[in-house]
Amino acid sequence: MRIPLFRLGSGLMFLLYLVASFSVLAQQGTTGDVRVTEFYQISYSYTLDLTKTTNDKVPVELVFKNLSSLKVGENELMTTGKDSISFFMPKIVPGTYHIYDFGRFLSDFKVTDINGKEIKFSHPSDNEWRFPTNGVYKISYLVDDTFDSELDNKVFEPGGTSIEEDVFVLNTHGLFGYLEDYKRQPFEINVIKPKNFYGSTPLVAAKSDEKKDTYLVSDYHLLADSPMLYCVPDTVTLKVGGADILVSVFHKRGKVKASEISKEVQKSLEAQKNYLGGTLPIKKYAFLIYIFDGFSNSGSYGALEHSYSSLYFLPNMGASRLANTVVEIAAHEFFHIxxxxxxxxxxxxxxxxxxxxxxxxxxxxxxxxxxxxxxxxxxxxxxxxxxxxxxxxxxxxxxxxxxxxxxxxxxxxxxxxxxxxxxxxxxxxxxxxxxxxxxxxxxxxxxxxxxxxxxxxxxxxxxxxxxxxxxxxxxxxxxxxxxxxxxxxxxxxxxxxxxxxxxxxxxxxxxxxxGTEEVFNFGNIGLAVDPQTKEVSVFNLDGANEFGKMFREGDVLLEINGEKVDATNFLDLITEASYKTNEEMEILVNREIKKRRKTKMKKKLLKSKPVFVEQEQDFGxxxxxxxxxxxxxxxxxxxxxxxx
Missing domain, CATH: 1.10.390.10 (Neutral Protease Domain 2)
Structure with missing residues (x-):
């Protein structure tokens, strides 16, 4: 998916956020609401043990009956007579419109029989493992975290996984795979969870206790469409238009609360309910919201939409602004119903x-x-x-x-x-x-x-x-x-x-x-972003206007009107400042000072009123x-x- 960029008068582009939409569709009437009687013969029985993670890797086990005789209803799984079969992880998930090759995050892959004896397999590509069908009982592997992965081709966080002691962001398409030609078979997903943890997901658990949740899922399309957020719960449940709305929030520092965000989300959903005629055409919907401090691994933030949920990955920008950002993105994402x-x-x-x-x-x-x-x-x-x-x-x-x-x-x-x-x-x-x-x-x-x-x-x-x-x-x-x-x-x-x-x-x-319109201009100066620290600095003053002349080349922007600034929030801060036409803007910079042949950085507070320039109105x-x-x-x- 193309990442939207925004251009300043100086010619610098800044990334704000990326919104993607996940459009694989559930084949069941409701999200995970599958009758247990349909699962007497489970094709895939997965176990994900969140209590045994090491080095940001989580163990996954997939148990079969003997593949050559596994039945679903009256149909044998191996109707083609093949003596070998492939296990796949997704190369791509719809909505992101980007190839991520989720199989590259798997390691220690093993295929074993019912006695634990290993069966040889081939690994033709990042996303495929091929092995004989006879005698296979279990597949096991480790899945690595994508949020802080050092691999190239960074995964947009709302489509990835976070495996930490205090939180697990579980995009199921990054954890679970399927057998060749058998995506439409039923799955059992067992999640062994740490003490006091709760799983927020659009799926409805068939069984749940303090140690384990079990979900019964009709097919891989529904499974891949159902993310999970496991952590100590901070949740709110709303009732809007006949639907149960779950708002689940994780913030490591605990300063952003679900109760604050849910108030704004409810206002937005009430408007959408009215727009749709007074009811919502769903039974359950989950807003899964992960708030981070600092910078993202992908350089982006935003949301990934699913049929009955949306997963948000957003920087901590304060409860009020954060709630507005969630609502702004959700206004689009929720209409995918x-x-x-x-x-x-x-x-x-x-x-x-x-x-x-x-x-x-x-x-x-x-x-x-x-x-x-x-x-x-x-x-x-x-x-x-x-x-x-x-x-x-x-x-x-x-x-x-x-x-x-x-x-x-x-x-x-x-x-x-x-x-x-x-x-x-x-x-x-x-x-x-x-x-x-x-x-x-x-x-x-x-x-x-x-x-x-x-x-x-x-x-x-x-x-x-x-x-x-x-x-x-x-x-x-x-x-x-x-x-x-x-x-x-x-x-x-x-x-x-x-x-x-x-x-x-x-x-x-x-x-x-x-005609023309007045547009705020941030000094007509050249700005650069450090790709590692995300610091915004001044690199060119050619053509600087009155506002821009207060800077020096090399100045690192620290704060704008008392708010800490970096590449992720720079445009928001100067947009807000542009409306205060009669008030001075205060900009704190780190400036290089040379004294006695030594160079050091020193903080300096700069002040100036915003400068507006006339811009031609091309269309309106x-x-x-x-x-x-x-x-x-x-x-x-x-x-x-x-x-x-």
């Missing part, structure tokens, strides 16, 4: 963890989801129309930084040829969703919009029935209007520019392209004051999703 959970293609439904095939519909999975995450704020009156239009304007600007490759083509090639284009799913993808919503409102005289379409598609397909990738546009046209097929042909399958002016005018919104949206009755009607129908 619509798509791809309830609406998805065969490529997702039958996801291949080793050789994945991409769907052409990222405009739907990520774009429509991002649009809904913004529109819910408008519809629930959490932001004004002007604020919504500003958000969309920013997306137009960001989308222009990408190429004009057709969106379906980009989606199919997002793992390789168009990997650098993936970030556009959150920009142009959302704009496609917006224009589709407006067009549907126009054609239906305000009575039918994008959410109506999502509801109709959910009824037609649902989580257990995938659509055919090449037929979706035709199906949507049949459900709605023939003109919508032309919309997809022009703006999703082709690279025509989205018709903002034409479409938005129907509901009384104009596009603009003239504004509401028309004197709207016609038809425009007023369509605007209200789109904005409030209702019509008188």
């Amino acid at each position: 619509l798509t791809p959970l309830s609406i998805h293609s065969e490529q997702i439904h039958y996801f291949d963890f080793i050789n994945p095939k991409m769907s052409k519909h990222l405009w739907l999975y990520e774009g429509v989801t991002e649009y809904f995450a913004n529109h819910v704020l408008l519809q629930q009156e959490l932001i004004s129309l002007d604020e919504f239009l500003d958000k969309m304007r920013d997306k137009v600007v960001e989308a222009n930084n990408y190429s004009d490759v057709p969106f379906t083509k980009m989606s199919l090639g997002c793992l390789d040829e168009y990997a650098d284009e993936y970030g556009n799913v959150y920009e142009k993808g959302a704009l496609i969703g917006w224009m589709l919503d407006v067009r549907l409102r126009e054609l239906s005289d305000g009575k039918y919009g994008l959410m109506n379409l999502m509801q109709d598609l959910s009824k037609k397909y649902g989580k257990d029935k995938p659509f055919e990738d090449d037929k979706l546009f035709d199906v949507i046209a049949e459900i709605t209007y023939p003109e919508i097929r032309t919309f997809f042909a022009d703006y999703v399958e082709s690279n025509k520019e989205l018709p903002y002016t034409k479409y938005l005018k129907t509901m009384g919104i104009n596009t603009t392209g003239e 949206f504004e509401e028309i004051e004197d709207k016609t009755q038809k425009q007023k009607k369509l605007l209200k129908a789109w904005q409030k999703w209702e019509i008188e």
Whole structure:
């Protein structure tokens, strides 16, 4: 997945956060709610012993019956007559759109018979172990922590594992594998846990006591879609829209509490519940939130979305700002309960963890989801129309930084040829969703919009029935209007520019392209980031304005207005400061001082009022004051999703 970067006036890019979406879908009706009677003959019986970790490695055991006679129901496992079989760990997990090769974190791999005698195996690739089927009873191995791994190709933490004495972040796709061609068989997962530890997960334990939790899982797709957070519990359970919402937080220093974050999460979910018609289409959802101090191994932070949960990896930025950040990310992530959970293609439904095939519909999975995450704020009156239009304007600007490759083509090639284009799913993808919503409102005289379409598609397909990738546009046209097929042909399958002016005018919104706006400028100086310490320092003062002239080359930024600063929060701090136009900014730096042929670093407090510069407005949206009755009607129908 492309990591979004933000550019300052100085030309330096800073990484803020990465949001990914995990879209493997559960095949059961609920998350882990599987009848025990279906598991009389377990295919895979895993044991994960959290009490026996050493050097950030946890032991895993997988027990079989004899593979040549193992049965599930009336079907023998080895129906092909093969004398050998492969065990796989995922090469890739959907939503991250990045190859991680989780098998490389396994070591001390052994295959044994029922008497403990080792059976020879081959290891053709990082993610595959091949061995004879006859006599195999158990596989065992160690799994290494990814959070502090020194291996190249760092794993984005919400998709990785943390194995520490006081916390275990367990992304199941990094711990458990499956047998060749048998991802749809049932699993038993036994987790032996330290004293007083609790497992937060979207799964429902079939058995649980002080020492062990047992989960019964229908297949590997559901297992890989169900992360776990084991630690001394700090949890809150909410009831929203008929669903049980678990908020579980871990912070090593214990200063960030679930009770503080859950209050803001509940506000967001209440808004989304109203947006979805008063109920949530799930029974249980888990927010698993890991708060870290210092810096991340991957250089990123954010969340990974699952069908019935989301796993957050966020820096400690204070309870209030942290809660707002969770809500901001969750506004997008939670809407994945619509798509791809309830609406998805065969490529997702039958996801291949080793050789994945991409769907052409990222405009739907990520774009429509991002649009809904913004529109819910408008519809629930959490932001004004002007604020919504500003958000969309920013997306137009960001989308222009990408190429004009057709969106379906980009989606199919997002793992390789168009990997650098993936970030556009959150920009142009959302704009496609917006224009589709407006067009549907126009054609239906305000009575039918994008959410109506999502509801109709959910009824037609649902989580257990995938659509055919090449037929979706035709199906949507049949459900709605023939003109919508032309919309997809022009703006999703082709690279025509989205018709903002034409479409938005129907509901009384104009596009603009003239004038200027004042933008805060951090001195027009060159800044650099130390990749190890994440310190931000000044390296170039050429062209510095009045604000920038107070710095010296080599200054290391320590604090902005009393807040400690590094690469992870720099943009947030200067954005907040930019609104205080009449107040001095205070910036504490570490400055190199030379005295008597010796050099040392000394702290120095710098003060200056923010400097604003005029910037051309390349593009924007504004509401028309004197709207016609038809425009007023369509605007209200789109904005409030209702019509008188």
